[in-house]
Amino acid sequence: MVAFLLVALLLAPQVSPDKSNGRNWRPAVFHGLVVGKSRRTEVLRRLGQPKWSRTHEGNERDRDDRETFNHYESGGEFPGSLTVVLNKKGIVTRADFFPSKLSRDEAVAHFGAGYTVTRYAIEPCGGDEDAETLYESANGPLTYVEYRGRGIAIAIGYQNMVTKISYVSGPIGRSKSRCE
Numbered sequence: 001m002v003a004f005l006l007v008a009l010l011l012a013p014q015v016s017p018d019k020s021n022g023r024n025w026r027p028a029v030f031h032g033l034v035v036g037k038s039r040r041t042e043v044l045r046r047l048g049q050p051k052w053s054r055t056h057e058g059n060e061r062d063r064d065d066r067e068t069f070n071h072y073e074s075g076g077e078f079p080g081s082l083t084v085v086l087n088k089k090g091i092v093t094r095a096d097f098f099p100s101k102l103s104r105d106e107a108v109a110h111f112g113a114g115y116t117v118t119r120y121a122i123e124p125c126g127g128d129e130d131a132e133t134l135y136e137s138a139n140g141p142l143t144y145v146e147y148r149g150r151g152i153a154i155a156i157g158y159q160n161m162v163t164k165i166s167y168v169s170g171p172i173g174r175s176k177s178r179c180e
Contacts, residue, residue: 027151035094071083099165121134125178135175152166
């Protein structure tokens with residue numbers, strides 16, 4: 001019996017503790033599109049032509065930040081609109097779904113267990129004027145339900161309603177403020 005237990009322990013998969021304190025994100029897969037990998041042609045094949053597309057140039061310091069926003073009137077698991085963002089190389093960097101009416105409880109019932117609730121604040125110092133940089137803050141005003149292993153971040157707003165579901169390839173904010 002002891003020999004059996006020793007063999008079982010030796011053959012069992014090794015599980016290492018999460019050294020990043022739960023910060024391990026995996027790229028989202030949304031309608032077969034892998035965030036950070038799928039290209040524009042795949043987006044068009046899977047979702048069709050967007051209702052509109054708009055390109056936003058990077059800031060003066062970094063013109064490589066160009067992003068193209070492709071807007072769809074539908075496309076998520078719930079009623080609402082969808083924006084798929086592509087970088088200058090035409091690779092999906094994120095998909096933001098804006099549900100018409102979805103509560104936090106309904107979202108959690110749909111996506112299931114295994115989530116983390118994280119509070120964020122907007123970086124108070126420096127940064128790009130066009131982009132808000134978030135960082136984790138125990139008393140921050142922004143609440144997200146995150147399925148980090150699936151690349152999903154759900155923004156929770158007034159009266160526990162979902163304001164946005166982001167399908168991403170990594171953290172939506174820093175672990176600490178850059179100002180500290």
